[in-house]
Amino acid sequence: MHHAPRPCSVAIALGSHDLTVADTTADLYSRGMAPLVVMTGATSPTSAARMPLGEAVHYRRRALELGVPESAVLLESEARNTGENITKSRALLESTGVEVTSLLLVSKPYEERRAYATLRKLWPSVDAVCASAPMTYDDYVSAIGDEDLVVAMMVGATQRIIIYPERGLIIDQHVPAEIHAAYGRLCDRGFTGRLVRDESRTEPRRV
Template sequence: MQSAVSPAVLQAARTLWDFHLVYDELSRADLIIGLGSYDLRVADRCAELFHQGLAKRILFTGKSGNWTGGLYEGTEAEAFAARANELGVPDEAILVEPQATNIGENIRFSRAMAGDEMRRIIIVTKPQTQRRVYATVRAQWPDIEALVTAPPTGFEDQPTEAYPLEMFIHEMVGDVQRMVDYPAKGFQIAQSIPRSVADAFDFLVKEGYHHHL
């Protein structure tokens, strides 16, 4: 990873990264839900889990958000569905929810499309969004057993050409702030923020990583 940021910023960013990871142990589910984003590796992981037999259907959700305006010709969900098709997932196994613009809408709109027969789902998102998804689904779809996972991408490999390191750090900082603010609004369940994470957050904000707050 090519970086112009200081070692102290990298260390703080790694602290947030480690906090955001969840990677639940997976088991067979009724549905895989892939959350749209800039990161097509999420679609790759959904296709991989489908081919492993962990669910018979994939629902891709997402219109566009803070980071993907103009990135794809269509919506995030449509781009992810096309990628899954390329990887051998048949059309009849794919559902597309093309309206959600944030994680709360990803969950609510997927719930509405999936129906009441769901008992267990696997949600696939970016590595650094896992904890926010974990907290959101438990607040907004509390009666479902939701397993949260992501592509097994390392910290150094997560930034991309379209989404470089500094944007990646801004995103992680903003998601910590949402974990603090959103429970009172009913968007997420409350979570404990470790002191090391709070200190890293404060440091990164002071260093100018506040564009996603």
């Protein structure tokens, strides 16, 4: 999204298999960009082996190791998708009396746009700044250690950006023709493990 980090009411780290999300959140906290962070996420097929205790729990552990104090971390350990990450984090913040006018939404680099579109649909009143690890593709693949997984996740994220507005899950985002074409080529090469498979009639047109 090319957002410049700036101080916000809270940072929300969206759960995943990627601990660099926790690293980025801890860095933003250390730079004074948010006085409070929410680690959110249960487990998923891609994170269960790497994070058996749950994404939020492992995120929290990493943040504490990196110097974020316990008092600055809230734990939301039930969310199983991006929509729940946002709605359950919002409910947690409201239940603890935290006033939120702006937030840092921290995700994997290739999930920034979908995370933003989800937030705008589910929590439109809050001002959002997206953030992720500033890494090249090659460096990111090296950090994850599994290029096939990274590409499959990127293909899945692209599909969701295209089809989720029809389902009322996110706001509409313009997807250029070259992105549709790249999506189709990668699907043809077998990177389909993270596609939404139900309601196949809504699968994106390959241009």
